[in-house]
Amino acid sequence: xxxxxxxxxxxxxxxxxxxxxxxxxxxxxxxxxxxxxxxxxxxxxxxxxxxxxxxxxxxxxxxxxxxxxxxxxxxxxxxxxxxxxxxxxxxxxxxxxxxxxxxxxxxxxxxxxxxxxxxxxxxxxxxxxxxxxxxxxxxxxxxxxxxxxxxxxxxxxxxxxxxxxxxxxxxxxxxxxxxxxxxxxxxxxxxxxxxxxxxxxxxxxxxxxxxxxxxxxxxxxxxxxxxxxxxxxxxxxxxxxxxxxxxxxxxxxxxxxxxxxxxxxxxxxxxxxxxxxxxxxxxxxxxxxxxxxxxxxxxxxxxxxxxxxxxxxxxxxxxxxxxxxxx
Amino acid sequence: xxxxxxxxxxxxxxxxxxxxxxxxxxxxxxxxxxxxxxxxxxxxxxxxxxxxxxxxxxxxxxxxxxxxxxxxxxxxxxxxxxxxxxxxxxxxxxxxxxxxxxxxxxxxxxxxxxxxxxxxxxxxxxxxxxxxxxxxxxxxxxxxxxxxxxxxxxxxxxxxxxxxxxxxxxxxxxxxxxxxxxxxxxxxxxxxxxxxxxxxxxxxxxxxxxxxxxxxxxxxxxxxxxxxxxxxxxxxxxxxxxxxxxxxxxxxxxxxxxxxxxxxxxxxxxxxxxxxxxxxxxxxxxxxxxxxxxxxxxxxxxxxxxxxxxxxxxxxxxxxxxxxxxx
Numbered sequence: 001x002x003x004x005x006x007x008x009x010x011x012x013x014x015x016x017x018x019x020x021x022x023x024x025x026x027x028x029x030x031x032x033x034x035x036x037x038x039x040x041x042x043x044x045x046x047x048x049x050x051x052x053x054x055x056x057x058x059x060x061x062x063x064x065x066x067x068x069x070x071x072x073x074x075x076x077x078x079x080x081x082x083x084x085x086x087x088x089x090x091x092x093x094x095x096x097x098x099x100x101x102x103x104x105x106x107x108x109x110x111x112x113x114x115x116x117x118x119x120x121x122x123x124x125x126x127x128x129x130x131x132x133x134x135x136x137x138x139x140x141x142x143x144x145x146x147x148x149x150x151x152x153x154x155x156x157x158x159x160x161x162x163x164x165x166x167x168x169x170x171x172x173x174x175x176x177x178x179x180x181x182x183x184x185x186x187x188x189x190x191x192x193x194x195x196x197x198x199x200x201x202x203x204x205x206x207x208x209x210x211x212x213x214x215x216x217x218x219x220x221x222x223x224x225x226x227x228x229x230x231x232x233x234x235x236x237x238x239x240x241x242x243x244x245x246x247x248x249x250x251x252x253x254x255x256x257x258x259x260x261x262x263x264x265x266x267x268x269x270x271x272x273x274x275x276x277x278x279x280x281x282x283x284x285x286x287x288x289x290x291x292x293x294x295x296x297x298x299x300x301x302x303x304x305x306x307x308x309x310x311x312x313x314x315x316x317x318x319x320x321x322x323x324x325x326x327x
Numbered sequence: 328x329x330x331x332x333x334x335x336x337x338x339x340x341x342x343x344x345x346x347x348x349x350x351x352x353x354x355x356x357x358x359x360x361x362x363x364x365x366x367x368x369x370x371x372x373x374x375x376x377x378x379x380x381x382x383x384x385x386x387x388x389x390x391x392x393x394x395x396x397x398x399x400x401x402x403x404x405x406x407x408x409x410x411x412x413x414x415x416x417x418x419x420x421x422x423x424x425x426x427x428x429x430x431x432x433x434x435x436x437x438x439x440x441x442x443x444x445x446x447x448x449x450x451x452x453x454x455x456x457x458x459x460x461x462x463x464x465x466x467x468x469x470x471x472x473x474x475x476x477x478x479x480x481x482x483x484x485x486x487x488x489x490x491x492x493x494x495x496x497x498x499x500x501x502x503x504x505x506x507x508x509x510x511x512x513x514x515x516x517x518x519x520x521x522x523x524x525x526x527x528x529x530x531x532x533x534x535x536x537x538x539x540x541x542x543x544x545x546x547x548x549x550x551x552x553x554x555x556x557x558x559x560x561x562x563x564x565x566x567x568x569x570x571x572x573x574x575x576x577x578x579x580x581x582x583x584x585x586x587x588x589x590x591x592x593x594x595x596x597x598x599x600x601x602x603x604x605x606x607x608x609x610x611x612x613x614x615x616x617x618x619x620x621x622x623x624x625x626x627x628x629x630x631x632x633x634x635x636x637x638x639x640x641x642x643x644x645x646x647x648x649x650x651x652x653x654x
Contacts, residue, residue, distance in 0.1 A: 042641045130640070137638075270633040277632045280643030281625065285650070286612055298608065305604045306597040311464075313457070314369045316607030323612065 004036055008043040014143040016115065023117055026134035041134055044141040051083075051140040051147045052256060055165030057158045057187070062173045063197045065104040066239040068148055072105075074245050076113035080146055083115040083139040084108070087132045087151045087161050115139065129160050133276060136164055162190045163272050166265060167252055170194045174206035175213070188214075189221055192232050193251055199236035199243055211236045226264040231255055288323060297322055331363055335370040341470040343442065350444055353461035368461055371468040378410075378467040378474045379583060382492030384485045384514070389500045390524045392431040393566040395475055399432075401572050403440035407473055410442040410466040411435070414459045414478040414488050442466065456487050460603060463491055489517045490599050493592060494579055497521045501533035502540070515541075516548055519559050520578055526563035526570055538563045553591040558582055615650060624649055 007025075010018030026037040058064045072082045084105070108114045117135060132149065139147045149164055151157040162168050170191035188194070194214050199207035214234040224231065233251065237244035259265040288294065297319060304310040334352075337345030353364040385391045399409045411432070435441045444462060459476065466474045476491055478484040489495050497518035515521070521541050526534035541561040551558065560578065564571035586592040615621065624646055631637040 038640045038644060042638045045638045273632045273639050274629050277629060277639035277642045280639055281616065281646045282613060284643055284647040285616055286609060289608065289612055302601050302604060305600045308372065311368045311372045312600050312604035312607055313365045315604045316611055317365060319608045320611040
């Protein structure tokens with residue numbers, strides 16, 4: 001039995017320390033670790049999984065951590081094992097993570113039924129993406145019932161999280177005025193359930209109005225024949241008073257059961273796997289451009305292009321000839 | 328003197344028929360034509376150019392053709408030579424073009440100072456993009472003072488047109504209610520001038536209100552230290568009564584002069600050339616995936632990935648090994 005087989009075995013036995021070691025392995029940027037990671041994921045691939053993957057997005061300040069703390073605790077209290085991961089584009093700049101500070105989920109991080117893993121800091125979004133996908137697969141293999149994949153709402157990362165999730169939740173704050181909060185149409189179209197948070201105290205009225213606005217907006221989006229007619233839906237919640245959290249969970253279950261029954265749950269996972277396969281192939285094909293001598297050549301010709309001495313197409317042709325000569 | 332040198336010479340002599348032949352050449356999908364196109368563009372690259380490239384986007388029905396007809400005629404009446412090109416993602420589906428019907432710009436198409444060229448129908452956006460860039464370069468070499476690059480507003484094409492333009496205009500219709508028209512923030516951020524069209528007759532009031540709404544929205548976007556403080560701006564125009572068109576042109580000139588004086592005009596062109604160079608390199612690196620035997624392999628492994636037998640990363644690894652063996 002190789003080390004990787006043994007690690008896989010321990011993860012399948014729901015050994016938390018093995019899980020953490022596995023995640024550290026898939027987060028590593030060393031190329032030998034990368035090969036081991038692929039082998040680990042491929043080994044775990046064959047075992048049955050049952051986790052529900054829930055994507056969660058929301059702009060900063062909307063209360064994502066407080067929501068996950070409250071919602072996650074509700075689930076662990078029902079006997080469900082909950083993992084929380086993050087796809088954090090901000091870690092690209094800062095080297096830090098939105099979830100780096102576990103104390104923001106103080107209760108959940110001490111809950112034996114929960115597992116919280118901050119986002120790795122990486123140099124490019126592709127790295128964050130691949131490592132997050134692998135971490136989801138590891139949590140799934142380690143017997144978690146629910147895996148939350150959190151991201152901060154900045155456009156591209158929602159698409160990525162949506163392609164890793166079975167259900168996509170969008171968390172919003174009550175709007176101040178009568179305008180929608182500049183939520184892009186594309187992101188609204190990804191959402192299965194919009195949760196208007198902070199529906200407590202003085203903000204209750206605003207939350208209800210915002211929820212009604214989004215309900216109307218959702219009705220204008222194209223229908224989803226595969227889902228019950230009441231989806232996508234908007235609901236009010238309060239991570240503070242726990243209002244609506246139970247209902248939100250019931251809605252998640254209703255949608256999941258429906259999609260499992262009509263085959264769309266499995267179909268979507270198959271499509272997502274295909275999507276990531278093709279993304280990995282494209283990324284791999286582009287990796288040749290990261291060789292140092294190619295980078296140097298791109299920089300050298302790029303200066304001539306910027307100076308107007310060489311047309312972009314002619315310069316590109318020279319790089320591509322260089323590539324095919326080299327191989 | 329080769330045929331290409333001669334064609335370049337004729338285009339520089341402002342020979343319209345040579346320009347049309349040149350555009351037909353760059354639009355061709357034949358690989359020998361592609362090589363000739365690159366040579367033609369590279370030859371023309373060295374000659375001084377003076378065209379102002381104006382990108383124009385707007386949703387269907389907002390009156391883009393009528394606007395270009397009126398605005399273009401205003402410019403030709405001032406002695407400026409005007410070319411109109413289109414980047415048309417809809418031609419991908421229909422094989423047709425938004426500008427295919429020249430009669431929609433009846434007056435301008437008969438104007439000896441103007442040149443209108445419909446969008447080529449192509450099988451992929453990359454093709455439309457490259458051919459449009461080349462056509463812009465040819466019009467510039469042929470001595471046009473202003474080159475309009477029109478696109479219908481569907482997201483991706485605005486980015487492309489923005490990366491080919493010195494000035495980006497966004498044409499909008501008066502809004503029915505008090506909401507902004509679902510214009511994505513990213514597109515608003517590209518716009519140098521928002522023109523609210525149809526500010527005539529019954530729609531005047533609505534147009535003024537819409538213009539005020541967008542003025543407010545533009546103030547909330549991040550500042551552009553390189554531009555005068557009154558930009559980006561929103562104005563009302565009417566392609567029907569010609570209201571505001573003269574002012575819009577003055578605004579275009581003010582912004583252009585400012586950017587030329589502070590170096591941002593040339594800087595932006597250099598950045599754009601660099602952008603297209605790197606895009607062409609990426610596209611070329613991805614072209615290996617279009618070989619038939621690679622496509623077949625992607626399909627074969629893709630089915631195993633969809634069935635859950637093979638992880639996306641492992642399958643991608645196999646494709647990439649196949650690629651490096653083959654070369």
